[in-house]
Amino acid sequence: MGFFDLNIPYESSASNKANRIKLATKAMELGYGGIAYNHAMKGVMSERDRCSIPLLSLSSLLKAAPSLSLSVSHHRDLLGVPRSSPFHQYTRLTVLADSLAQAQALNSGNHVLKSYDLVAVRPLNQTAFDYACEKSEVDIIAIDFSEYLPFRVKKPMVNAAISRGVYFEITYSRIIADAQVRNQMMSNIKLLVNCTRGKNLIVSSAAASVTEIRGPYDVANFLSLIGLPMERAKPCVSRNCSTLIANSLRKKRFYKETIKVEAIPATEKQDSKELWSLDWDEWDPISSGTGELHLEDLEKSLSASKEESKTVKAIDFVSLMETMPSSGLQVIPEREVASQTTKDEQKTSTHEVSKDLVMETIDAKEYLVEADAITKDCFMAEPSIPSETVDAEDNRIHTEPTKDEFLSLNGSDMPVESEQTDLDGLEPRKLEGDDSDALLRHESSVIDTKMRDVDLHSLVDDINFTNCQINEECTHPDSPIQICEESIREDGLSSGTDGEYQKSEDFGNKDRIALLVDATSPKDTSPISSDVPSDGKAMGRNQTDTSILADRLSAVPYDRMELMSDTVPLRNNDLSRDQMKIAIDSSPMKDKLPLEVGLENQIHRVDDQGASHQIPSLSFSAGTTKAGRPLRAVPFPFKRLLGRQIMKKHGHKRRRKV
Amino acid sequence: MVEFKNRYMVMEVFLDPNRGIRVDDPIELTKNNVMEAIGNSIRVTARDFSLHLSLKSFKVKYVNPITKICIIRASREDHREVWQAITLITRIKDYPVIFNLLKLTGSIEACKKAGQKCEESKFEQYKLIVGSQPSPKAVQKHQNCLEELKRLEP
Structure with a gap:
């Protein structure tokens, strides 16, 4: 079970990008298995707010930390996370809602929301909070504890949200950054933790700089001091997050939340007689399909850059x-081709x-x-x-x-x-x-x-x-x-x-x-x-x-x-x-x-x-x-089953039984 | 049956994580300045007398300035408070740092084993960051630290 940090602030400025790369690198280095870039938004939602967050590529991360691969595998071993699991990147929208109208904008018909992997709401008054808990189509209710809380966290509301599968989020970066805010925050956080008792609760960083991000176990320990037992504190950083991601992806990417049509990756297995269905066991429910960084690629590109005078290949x-x-032949740089082919041969022949x-x-x-x-x-x-x-x-x-x-x-x-x-x-x-x-x-x-x-x-x-x-x-x-x-x-x-x-x-x-x-x-x-x-x-x-x-x-x-x-x-x-x-x-x-x-x-x-x-x-x-002809529309496969014939057969059988 | 139990925390320190890739360190980690930083943090997060309560077994046992791994001992009862205080440290002598727990152990033997493993891995990373061969002075320092780690006593 990987660890997640579902709140890395995103702004569309150049300085933010450098900072974001540093944050992502550090999160990966600390052993996290996935992060979400958070775009905070206030006011009326428009088409401009559609998701435009560029996911980071492996090469940019490598530039920030050349020893990333070693460090990541070391930390993952210590945390008990499999080395082969990819590093996920998600996009997230946080809507600051200070009126009922803005809370109501978060409904299932909103196309802007569907362009993000995760949608969160930050209620700024009692009505918005109540509405968010009871009706809004969101995945996360993020509460900013560092400021004065403009509403009361009531248990019935929290329970209503939990029963709908909405998660509550606590951010810890302000606790680390500011010793003065800390005492004030603690009491409010404790209130929420007591209400939820660790259920449907996630903890994320919202770190503005690298110094405010912490390792997964440190975060879990912080929660355990607030009043959660350790066995409930740890899922707040890992299992709750992955469930939340799986649920929200199912909501957005699946037809009727059950069926997803996915292209079968081209493997050699296609021509062997093995069952394709064997692959399906390894299907990753929290994979968003894009922006996944694999550690093997990391190692490969690292070794490639070593051998080929520091040309880092963008994955x-x-x-x-x-x-x-x-x-x-002319378009692809020769060096890249050479590196690609070497890797192929590494696969075909032995090491x-x-x-x-x-x-x-x-x-x-x-x-x-x-x-x-x-x-x-x-x-x-x-x-x-x-x-x-x-x-x-x-x-x-x-x-x-x-x-x-x-x-x-x-x-x-x-x-x-x-x-x-x-x-x-x-x-x-x-x-x-x-x-x-x-x-x-x-x-x-x-x-x-x-x-x-x-x-x-x-x-x-x-x-x-x-x-x-x-x-x-x-x-x-x-x-x-x-x-x-x-x-x-x-x-x-x-x-x-x-x-x-x-x-x-x-x-x-x-x-x-x-x-x-x-x-x-x-x-x-x-x-x-x-x-x-x-x-x-x-x-x-x-x-x-x-x-x-x-x-x-x-x-x-x-x-x-x-x-x-x-x-x-x-x-x-x-x-x-x-x-x-x-x-x-x-x-x-x-x-x-x-x-x-x-x-x-x-x-x-x-x-x-x-x-x-x-x-x-x-x-x-x-x-x-x-x-x-891959694009031809296939008739709905169950249509025949719904036809009259089946009913007739059924009737036959019954008659025979009688 | 031992009545008094300890917890050993193998921590790693990221010195000035914002600066990017640089070989030279702004300050050298020593037992004293780590101790001071943690003590200050405990004083802020908890009351003074709880510091004295936890001080009975609290000690920085080992610091390696090259790989930036340290081992901290605390009593079992309040090791979580000490851990939390360490997590909340943001600076050592005005340089931003991150503390990260690598391993929490209950005996010095297990702690040594984990420490050696981490030392190996971190030294590999250090070599990669330095690029060329690390300076003989640094290697010597690292070797001394490894010797110290082997001789570590509860």
């Missing part, structure tokens, strides 16, 4: 996702491997520009170089996959790929296709040698993707015959060199080839395009990469789907050619396969996977088609 998911489908790759991918950005210029020569030269050495040539080879990912990400914008559709431009393309393919395989083999088993698993996953590829291939305008022709031509160019290359490699590479051969085995099941499975494999790799990246950015699934549908048809050509080459390359290697006795089990497993290709493919393609 502004929304804007990142907006730029992604439209922007191309040890990824550490090597981090350095290499940073170099990759230098090669991004000349990636097009890489010709077959570089590939020819490659077998003579030991695969593990870290010289420039090798770097390029390792980092090539990152380029591939990048292509797949922005596939629609790459001039090279968009040309793909005409068949005349095949010749130069072929060379590059060769290249990337070989390099891709090389990279994988390096990983294989280190963590073979892990990679095998991921390959199995990849093969799942082939199914979707088969479907795509069928619908693709280019006939498979053309692709075959290309592949034959390529065969002549590459098979010889490939043979040498393979021999110089060790086990891992052979594994890979064995897998490739197996992947081609379902030829029988899909007669239309014999070569498709391995194509799909190459393709699958790219797809996993994109999906992982999209996932990491907590992408809206529509975006991802659009992204895929954009890139897939264009790339098919290119990749199928790659794939062809793989298939043909692997054929001379078949002779070697029986020698690897130990591997056979794994090969069998992969074979099984290949046999069951069709089923997941169907489900996946269904997913993509759905994503294609």
Whole structure:
């Protein structure tokens, strides 16, 4: 259970923003799990009062405190809050009501109120207080105890408010700041605490400066001295707050306070057979959907800034996702791309491997520009170089996959790929296709040698993707015959060199080839395009990469789907050619396969996977088609149930019983 | 059965939280000035004689000026008052500070264990803020404090 501070003052001035960053940083550092920015408002409400509070980004917090990540995890451990829980940011409106009319403005039809996560009222006289307790559509009644209290806190009113689920708020910043006010406040606060007995009571800071904010346990102790037992004082900072947030979010974001339609985050699980519903257990009822800061991102951006000469990456998911489908290679700064790709690889491969790759991918950005210029020569030269050495040539080879990912990400914008559709431009393309393919395989083999088993698993996953590829291939305008022709031509160019290359490699590479051969085995099941499975494999790799990246950015699934549908048809050509080459390359290697006795089990497993290709493919393609037209209105699902037929059936049963 | 029981509070101090990222401290934390600040705060929040009541076991046992961790002992009966008084401290010698409780323990052994853990974590943070290698003087001071923490007695 996290701790919350639901009152951080907000004003739309520049000095306030700097102060707000400091406050948010300190609150996060002290172990709080969420804060709310409070906009106080007096007088008549208008459209101008609509929520315009910008939530803070992670980078601004990091600038204020470079050791934030360490400090946060340290404090969370001490408080018993899970490290992985995100830091929530909410918006809150406090209306100062000094007349009945202003209190009455707080009703359920008010659209300004709905733009805030939380709505509070501060009554300034008896009638406003009574109305707020009995009728107003608010979440919190905030009482300012530091001034003379212009009304009496009566128990029946408080009880009425509690029964409606309205919370009372106590702010403590004035108690700390001003010793004179303290004595006067205490008696009034004690009155309220006695009325509520800790029920529906929250404590927040309303701190004007950083010196007035305190840790959650200190606040709880302060309440316990006023007269609440400790077991009731602690929920005032934690559980009461989270219940309040969950309730108010349900009121505002849910249809009839029960149903919420949420986009399923794009994860790899979509293509596995696991139940999606497993994810729903982890659903966060207090998540407002925006402005959540994750500690993992904090650590990541911290390590990234360490490695890349202090470029702090803004984790502004929304804007990142907006730029992604439209922007191309030129738009995104290379450094950022490099950092993104390194993180992806950290996810796909294991940590040890990824550490090597981090350095290499940073170099990759230098090669991004000349990636097009890489010709077959570089590939020819490659077998003579030991695969593990870290010289420039090798770097390029390792980092090539990152380029591939990048292509797949922005596939629609790459001039090279968009040309793909005409068949005349095949010749130069072929060379590059060769290249990337070989390099891709090389990279994988390096990983294989280190963590073979892990990679095998991921390959199995990849093969799942082939199914979707088969479907795509069928619908693709280019006939498979053309692709075959290309592949034959390529065969002549590459098979010889490939043979040498393979021999110089060790086990891992052979594994890979064995897998490739197996992947081609379902030829029988899909007669239309014999070569498709391995194509799909190459393709699958790219797809996993994109999906992982999209996932990491907590992408809206529509975006991802659009992204895929954009890139897939264009790339098919290119990749199928790659794939062809793989298939043909692997054929001379078949002779070697029986020698690897130990591997056979794994090969069998992969074979099984290949046999069951069709089923997941169907489900996946269904997913993509759905994503294609996501906005179409779905008829109310229970309408049928409300129809006459059910009633009739019911009647039947009854008659039978009788 | 021990008749007289104590509570040990492992607190951390944020010196001048408004100033942003700076390595040098405006003042050095010592046992004396922490003691003085808490004493003043108790005097303000409570009456004078309650200060004397709580003073019988109230003591600042340990202060580390590098990591700004201190350990404060108070009797079990009124440790909440002392804690509250510490929470309400806003300045030490005219420099704004925040006190934050890290761990509340009932025995010196548990307190040492928690203290060492916190020291480790805070020193990591200190190194990160300093950026480059911390000065040998600071490291020496920190080591001395750790030695003191090990030898801490009830």
